[in-house]
Amino acid sequence: MTAATATAGLNLAGVTLLHGDGDDTVTALDDVSLTVQPGELLAVVGPSGAGKSSLLAVAGGLIRPTSGTVHVGDADLTNASQRDLARLRRARIGFVFQSGNLLPALTALDQLRLPLQLGPVEKPRDPRELLDEVGMSHRADRRPGHLSGGERQRIGIARALMTRPQLLLVDEPTAALDRARSQEVVALLARESHQHGVATVMVTHDHDVLHHCDRVLQMTDGRLEEHVG
């Protein structure tokens, strides 16, 4: 990898991930190389079991690959200690889950404050400003039980952006949403990625939202290929 490609966004080089051992070995990722630029929204589609969740887990430093390297900006996740990995994840990576993964007892505004309470953050976003940016100021005092699925997802996205991450990893953000809400949520992801220069990887089964994405790749049997839509 050249110095230039190692300084921004996400870079995976020759990443292979094996699960299990002996006869039970499963190749979840098979020699995957990928660069996602700052400000780019990449969608990854593919059948169940193709390796999409494994890709997110490796890119997010949650699982170490069997071989190959993973960089977020200039940070090498592959050789980092557990302690450094935790610090890198907190400072550089945002995660968005299928249904928002919000804490039931916290208001929308407090969900956004939460990442700032888990440790020092260099230049955090202002929670009220970010709430406004995702169109949720009018719901600041509501708890998740009184929000719609689309609203919960907006809060989940905003929470992931509080620390100004370089990389955003998004797992099936529209799985629980109807068509109109799905369009809004992915349009929001595209806008936030572009505006704030975040490299975003979104795994999805939802082909109706792909037109919001800058690039679409297909995962098949652990390999990433061009998507023919």
Ligand SMILES: Nc1ncnc2c1ncn2[C@@H]1O[C@H](COP(=O)(O)OP(=O)(O)OP(=O)(O)O)[C@@H](O)[C@H]1O
């Ligand atoms: N912890 C594990 N131990 C053993 N095998 C695993 C483990 N996690 C995943 N696998 C296997 O690795 C392969 C890739 O799984 P992965 O969850 O990444 O696929 P996926 O594309 O995300 O699937 P889905 O769309 O159903 O979520 C599958 O064959 C799966 O059975």
